Amino acid sequence: MSNWYTRVSNDLSLLPDFIAHYESELDKAKLEVKIHGNVEKNIAGLPGITEQRFNQLQEIEGVLNFLEIQLRKIRRTHFQKYLEAYNRVLSSRDAEKYVEGEQEVIDYETLINEVAYLRNRWLGIMKALESKNFMLGHVVRLRTAGMEDIILN
Numbered sequence: 001m002s003n004w005y006t007r008v009s010n011d012l013s014l015l016p017d018f019i020a021h022y023e024s025e026l027d028k029a030k031l032e033v034k035i036h037g038n039v040e041k042n043i044a045g046l047p048g049i050t051e052q053r054f055n056q057l058q059e060i061e062g063v064l065n066f067l068e069i070q071l072r073k074i075r076r077t078h079f080q081k082y083l084e085a086y087n088r089v090l091s092s093r094d095a096e097k098y099v100e101g102e103q104e105v106i107d108y109e110t111l112i113n114e115v116a117y118l119r120n121r122w123l124g125i126m127k128a129l130e131s132k133n134f135m136l137g138h139v140v141r142l143r144t145a146g147m148e149d150i151i152l153n
Contacts, residue, residue, distance in 0.1 A: 005062040012070075015063075015111065022060060022118055026125065029053050033128035035135060039143075043136050050129050057122045064115045071108040078102050 004018050032049050035042055082095035090098070099105060 003059075005059050005066065008063050009066050015115075018063060019114065019118060022056065022122070025056060026118075026121055029056075029122075029125045033125060033132055035132055039136060039139050042132070043140070046129070046133055046136065050126075050133075053122070053125055053129060057119070057126060060115065060119045060122055064112065064119055067108065067112045067115060071105070071112060074102075074104055074108055075099050078105065 004014075004021065007014050008018050032053075078099040079095055082090055082098050083092070086095075
């Protein structure tokens with residue numbers, strides 16, 4: 001597995017590749033949250049799957065955090081421009097409004113929104129894995145209580 005955080009933080013043009021990679025991984029992860037077949041195999045594989053998918057979520061959150069830091073830098077630069085080099089004196093609130101309208105700020109906010117959407121979908125995978133763990137635990141309890149022939153299709 002490549003370190004996408006380092007790659008994206010060094011070269012922002014790799015962001016579409018980053019998103020495409022995690023979109024395809026998301027499709028694979030959706031298959032892993034399904035419960036089917038042998039319960040013991042499902043239970044045995046769950047910790048490794050959870051660890052892998054959680055690490056991927058953390059990498060997405062790292063890239064999202066990097067983009068938010070970059071946005072703060074861009075906003076500061078534009079804010080400073082409006083307060084120090086603008087033709088007339090602006091209040092902080094006026095300068096803030098002008099900064100929000102800058103194309104560079106809007107572009108970064110759009111990128112952040114797209115990565116945040118990806119992150120939220122990955123949070124759904126983590127919730128599904130938690131649910132799978134909960135459900136499998138209850139199937140094991142049922143087996144312990146004497147219902148040995150439970151098979152999930």
